[in-house]
Amino acid sequence: MGRIYGEDVPARPAFPDASGGKKPASGDDSGLLLYIHVPFCRSRCTYCTFHSQSFNQVTFAWYLKRLLDEIRLWGRRLKRPALRTVYFGGGTPSLIPLNNLDQIMKALGKHFAFNPNMETTIEANPDSAHDASYFRGLLSMGFNRLSLGMQSLKDEDLRIMGRPHSVAMTLASYEAARRAGFGNIGLDLIWGLPGQRLKAWMDQLKLVSEMRPEHISAYNLTLEEGAPLTERCSEKGDLTLPQDQEQGRMFVYGAEFLESVGYLHYEVSNFARMGFTSRHNAGYWDGSDYLGLGPSAVSTLGRRRFAVPKYMDEYDAYVRGAMVGDDYEELTDDDLLKEMVMLSLRTGKGLDLKEFRKRAGYDLVKRQEPLITALHRENLVRISQGRLRLTKNGMLVSNVIIRRLAFGE
Numbered sequence: 001m002g003r004i005y006g007e008d009v010p011a012r013p014a015f016p017d018a019s020g021g022k023k024p025a026s027g028d029d030s031g032l033l034l035y036i037h038v039p040f041c042r043s044r045c046t047y048c049t050f051h052s053q054s055f056n057q058v059t060f061a062w063y064l065k066r067l068l069d070e071i072r073l074w075g076r077r078l079k080r081p082a083l084r085t086v087y088f089g090g091g092t093p094s095l096i097p098l099n100n101l102d103q104i105m106k107a108l109g110k111h112f113a114f115n116p117n118m119e120t121t122i123e124a125n126p127d128s129a130h131d132a133s134y135f136r137g138l139l140s141m142g143f144n145r146l147s148l149g150m151q152s153l154k155d156e157d158l159r160i161m162g163r164p165h166s167v168a169m170t171l172a173s174y175e176a177a178r179r180a181g182f183g184n185i186g187l188d189l190i191w192g193l194p195g196q197r198l199k200a201w202m203d204q205l206k207l208v209s210e211m212r213p214e215h216i217s218a219y220n221l222t223l224e225e226g227a228p229l230t231e232r233c234s235e236k237g238d239l240t241l242p243q244d245q246e247q248g249r250m251f252v253y254g255a256e257f258l259e260s261v262g263y264l265h266y267e268v269s270n271f272a273r274m275g276f277t278s279r280h281n282a283g284y285w286d287g288s289d290y291l292g293l294g295p296s297a298v299s300t301l302g303r304r305r306f307a308v309p310k311y312m313d314e315y316d317a318y319v320r321g322a323m324v325g326d327d328y329e330e331l332t333d334d335d336l337l338k339e340m341v342m343l344s345l346r347t348g349k350g351l352d353l354k355e356f357r358k359r360a361g362y363d364l365v366k367r368q369e370p371l372i373t374a375l376h377r378e379n380l381v382r383i384s385q386g387r388l389r390l391t392k393n394g395m396l397v398s399n400v401i402i403r404r405l406a407f408g409e
Ligand code: SF4
Pocket: 040, 041, 042, 043, 044, 045, 048, 049, 050, 052, 090, 091, 092, 125
């Protein structure tokens, strides 16, 4: 661990040149990925352990001031770098009033250079983003991609998850965003919910696909330690998750269905119509540099990885430079190789074996031959066009395969 900077230290050349004030040309897809973390939610969902707190005007105003300072600080330190993507995630970014979002976008425009093709995403929840004028406001400030937290098309599921919206509100929100002119909408779903059966999940996917969103994210419910839903799904609890075998079918049949209706399965949990993959997330998976602003956001610039402090008082100190610099982790060649395996195997493109050999100095398939042969025999991986890819069955157990391939565990 080391220190990156202190408030009194000028920007150091050791930072990778993140395009150093050059104006990106039209058609150029270079630049940083920028993530802004919005740590506020209306209420706490029962499965969630993310860092967020209740929204109120006073705390929000406090956060906003520090976020604007942080934007200025990093714009200066990186010499007004170009941005390829901006992603407002959370938390619930749609709780931010439009005039304040406008302030943030203007600050970004002042301290960073916008790539003309910049993808600008905001995550929105149906309870806080529901009328066309709100969505028109987002479009007018440059947002061109909406990620809507639908989660389920069944009210009972939403109730179990503690979501503060109903199915009717989600549909109204989607309709309003379309009416306003959003041409790139992603819907987020969760599968493997308590009491959910394969048929109910497939029916739901069919309905969602008929809405023709440009993008669908379908995440398997993860029971996090300490989340209320975890307790309810424990042996002592009143809820039961679908059996593993049924969950396996939900994943494989669900993915095959979405492909059959025109969605590219481009990452374990992500599907997109032609031309609508998330460029921001694809950038993470390709190993591009990213800058994260807001409490708990993580950045990787070159080999340096660091996180903004999670709690508001530490965030204040961080932004004011009162903390003695930031700690960062210097990624080694080995870390980068492992990440390359981990991230690319999650994607539909898979791992470029030639590129791996160039960086690692050895052939992964030769070195891991017994393991890869066994995985191939079990129909969990395949090699084609110089790439190692997970099959759908392989994606289902991606964590285990990736751990064995990348870490030899
Ligand atoms: S809206 Fe998202 S971040 Fe907020 S509590 Fe629910 S799942 Fe967590």
